[in-house]
Amino acid sequence: MRSKNRKRRGVNKRGFTLTELVVVMAIMTICSGMLVGVIASTIDRYSASTQIETRKQEAIHFEEYYTKYARAAFTIAQDPTYGTGSFTLQENTYYLLFDRANMRMTFFTKDDSGNRMDVISCSNIKYYSHRTDYVDDQNKKNTLTYEIVMENQFNDKYTNTIVLNNGAGITLPYEEYNAETSTDEVCFAFRMVP
16 A cells, blocks of 8 residues: 555666765865855954054054153164174163064063063064154154054055153164164164163
């Protein structure tokens, strides 16, 4: 009785042929290959955008420290002794080192035991410039304008003008330091006390 019901319902016991299975497998292989390519390109784009965003955050934090130290400094000057045997870390001083060979800027200072302590670093810097301008000779106010250019696909620029500490004796001529033209290290001392 059951076999009659199956025949009436149109149930067919015939399975797939080998050709049909091969065609289905080929279609699935092509679809999965296309999907893998799309997923791989999406992961690459996500990775690149994450790396750029991380570097931007690093640059923003670095810029905050730069502004903080520049505003508090009584003197900012290039330290010509850096890299020589006569360089010594001074108390109440933050140093800005532009390592052009590695395209990296680092603020460091002297820790309690007298050793170098890195405060913050920023990588992929290809260009740095600064200059000071007097705003008010009578009150000895001046400003520091700087520009930091990152090496990435957008060549992000971080430019700011800071009103410096009242009475600070900071005079910096316009100077630019390009990692593409020189590999020398340049060090600036931000002295916090008069």
